[in-house]
Amino acid sequence: MKEIQLRRAVLDDLDTLLEFEQGIIEAERPFDETLKEEKISYYDLKAFILDPDTEVVVAESDGKPVGSGYARIMDAKSFLKHGKYAYLGFMYVHPEYRGRGINKRIVDALKQWSLSRNISEIRLDVYSDNLAAIRAYEKAGFQRHLLNMRIASGSSGEKE
Template identity: 35%
Template sequence: MDAQNRELIRKLNKYFISEQKMIREMKATDLNDIVEMQFELQEYFSEIDRTRDSLPYKSIEDARQYMQKMIDDANNMDGKIFVAEEKDQIIGFIQGVIIEHRKGADIFYDLMHNPSKEGWVGLLFVKSEYRGSGTGKQLLDEIKNYFISKNCTSIRLLVLSDNKHAVAVYEKNGFIRHDLEMILKV
């Protein structure tokens, strides 16, 4: 096999995780599926959030509006949205953006941090019946590779502390706990 064929196979393997599942960039035709998953995700957040600050969406249109903001953020902040697809069905997605901290842009940041270029994971969702199949890891790997290609120095995310499953997934994939936000309801 020549070098050109090996390179083609390497590129195909990057996107085809198995014969049936692939990770790819989101297309406009994926929006309805992703909106439904976001609706489900927010419902889950509202159930597990001990503070009761997370509310379920009142309608699917609320989820659509939220996802449009996430799409706009990805477009405006050098980000991406990737989907996991199996048998022509969207089974998960991840959204990430890039935030660059340049010296002189924020005096308070400059006083306490080195300049950096960070990838931020805004959303990660895998349908419940596909959790534990490695889909979350594959989506994280895809966004991580994208951030690396953009010379990011770190990847950050926020996760609801009550979302024990998500915390475990992130830690299993190399993320460490860094900041701890606490709340007192008054």
């Protein structure tokens, strides 16, 4: 197994990171019927790479990016105990590199970056039916906190 290195993303990574974003979207489509059918984008990755309050991390093998993630410092809602928190997103590992602990290493690096910025509250979102992702995040120390629910307009919400 080739050694995996973590580093901060640079603008030269952008084309590969945009491919990773499409991999994330395709993996999430089965969990979210509300996503548009055409090509979509979740992130402004160029802005994230340039933003001093966002850390975009790349995992690479032999100089080739194989995984990614970001932590972004956000303002918390006024009623919460913490004034700011780090939001994690863009978590991706190329399929041939999965199962090697790369995602956990990326999460750990983003947690360390957050702590270095005096941010101890760290959050992320995951689809409730994405059990593999939930297990991975729980292994990284996250706990289930809030479940976001929805109802489609015109639907009774009752299952037959």
